[in-house]
Amino acid sequence: MSALRCVFVLLLFTLSCRAERRRSVRKDSEPLVIDDIAFDSELDRNADPCTSRGCMWGKSSDGKVYVPYTIAGHYTSRERSIIERGLSSFSESTCVRFIARTNQRDYINIQSDSGCYSYVGRRGYSQTVSLDKQGCIYHSTVQHELLHALGFNHEQCRSDRDQYIKVLWQNIQRGWEYAFDKINTLNQDTPYDYNSVMQYHKYAFSGNNRPTMEPIPNANVNFGQATEMSKNDILRVNRLYKC
Numbered sequence: 001m002s003a004l005r006c007v008f009v010l011l012l013f014t015l016s017c018r019a020e021r022r023r024s025v026r027k028d029s030e031p032l033v034i035d036d037i038a039f040d041s042e043l044d045r046n047a048d049p050c051t052s053r054g055c056m057w058g059k060s061s062d063g064k065v066y067v068p069y070t071i072a073g074h075y076t077s078r079e080r081s082i083i084e085r086g087l088s089s090f091s092e093s094t095c096v097r098f099i100a101r102t103n104q105r106d107y108i109n110i111q112s113d114s115g116c117y118s119y120v121g122r123r124g125y126s127q128t129v130s131l132d133k134q135g136c137i138y139h140s141t142v143q144h145e146l147l148h149a150l151g152f153n154h155e156q157c158r159s160d161r162d163q164y165i166k167v168l169w170q171n172i173q174r175g176w177e178y179a180f181d182k183i184n185t186l187n188q189d190t191p192y193d194y195n196s197v198m199q200y201h202k203y204a205f206s207g208n209n210r211p212t213m214e215p216i217p218n219a220n221v222n223f224g225q226a227t228e229m230s231k232n233d234i235l236r237v238n239r240l241y242k243c
C-alpha cells in the first residue's frame with residue numbers, strides 16, 4: 001500500500017477510544033456512529049477495562065475461544081475472502097477461533113455499514129462489526145476491528161501512553177480531542193507498540209495537516225502503519241484469553 005493510500009485507509013477506519021467505549025455501553029446493536037466516517041485508524045490492542053467485567057468471549061473445554069460470526073451477503077467474493085482471511089488469521093497464532101454461526105446466542109455480525117467500527121468486547125446477542133466496502137476491506141482493518149470485538153482498545157489510549165506518545169492537542173480537529181483520551185487499560189505486561197495494528201496514524205484527526213501525535217523520545221520514529229497484527233498484538237490476545 002502506498003503511504004498515501006495507507007493514510008486514506010487509516011482515515012477511514014477508526015474509531016476513537018471514547019466513541020468505541022460509548023458503543024460498548026449501548027444496549028442495542030445500532031451503534032452511535034459519530035466518528036467513523038472521517039478518521040483514522042489503526043489501533044490498539046490493549047484490553048479494555050470491560051474485560052474484567054464480563055465482556056470476554058467464553059473459553060471452551062478444549063481450550064479454544066470460539067467466536068461465532070455471520071457475514072452479510074452484500075460483499076463480493078473478493079471482499080468476503082479478505083474478511084475470511086482476517087478471521088482465520090487468529091487461528092494461526094492464538095486460541096481464538098472465529099466460526100460460522102449456527103445457533104449461538106452471542107455472535108458478531110459483519111456487514112458493510114458506514115465506516116469501520118466495532119464494539120469493544122462481547123456485548124451479548126448480535127453485535128455489529130462494520131467493514132464498509134468503501135475503505136475497510138483490508139487485512140489490517142479486519143484484524144483491527146476483530147481485536148476490538150475481542151476486547152482491545154487503541155494503542156494510543158493505553159494508560160501508559162504518555163511515556164511513548166506526546167499528543168499534540170493543538171493540531172487535533174476541534175471536537176475530536178476525546179479520541180485521545182486515556183483509558184485505564186490492562187496492558188498485560190506487554191510494551192507500548194508503535195507497530196500495533198491498533199495504533200493510530202500520526203496524522204489521525206488532524207485539523208491542520210500537522211501530526212497529532214509525536215513519538216517519545218525520538219520524534220522521527222514512524223508509527224501507525226501496521227499492515228497486520230504485530231507480535232505484541234498476538235501476545236496480548238494470548239495473555240488475555242490465557243491461550
Ligand SMILES: [Zn+2]
Pocket residue numbers: 013014015016042043044144148154
Ligand atoms: Zn479502532
